[in-house]
Amino acid sequence: MNIKKKIIELLPYSEPFLFVDELEEVTENGISGTYTFKKDAYFYRGHFKDNPVTPGVILTECMAQIGVVCLGIFLLKDRDLGNFGVALSNATVDYYLPVLPGEKVKVVSEKEYFRFNKLKCKVQMFNAEEKLVCRGEISGMIKAE
Template sequence: MPENIAMTATEVMEVIPNRYPIMFIDYVDELTEDKIVATKNVTINEEVFNGHFPGNPTFPGVLILESLAQAGSILILKKKEFQGKMAYIGGIDKAKFRQKVTPGDVMKLEFEITKFRGKVGTADATAYVDGKKVTTAQFTFIVDEAAEQTK
């Protein structure tokens, strides 16, 4: 792990509710008021590679989008006014997948808020591997009360 990180995985879990097997943020590289850069290490040990696809393991596009959304949730929920709340995907537009992501890849996830009004906002998101864009999308997000958790 790099020396100068903004948040560890443990600190991330204090902000968002995601846990194994759907916790995709390994650490946060950078965090500002309106932008986050986070890292997802893609490993062959992930359950999804048992079926997607045997002999040609490929990280699903929907999970790349989920990884971007989790990075966005961290950014949103670190804001003082939204601590203790939940961030939900309201929509995904203009998603483009430019190349496949495979085990051993390190995805850098950028999520930048472009508009925020009340509890609703929009953001531009990009996933990179080795400095190359692998996925881009525009997200609409909604911040709301956290649901009661059942045990």
């Protein structure tokens, strides 16, 4: 099976909280992938009356799922990941542009370090026009059994 599809299958998320559509590139040093925010997603109801935008916490979650969790699964590919846990340990993100319902974004992550199952990455999100939406540092722990 294709390693990119296998990584997505191993993610501990499902709809409506899965924010990974496709992984484009995966290496020991980084990852990139895309997600299109569904126009009818639950979080748009009430997140600004008559002018819905994607909440920053959801943008951060998308960046963490693609940029940290997917990369972590790849880095642990030689271990048995039948039952593993994920915990976000830190996120510092700056936001520059809104993401509207139906928009496709690309997440690009660069590994800063991976030791003792803690992964820290510099993560950026771009819109379809390749404009920077947000960027920051996100770290998390992956507990493999």
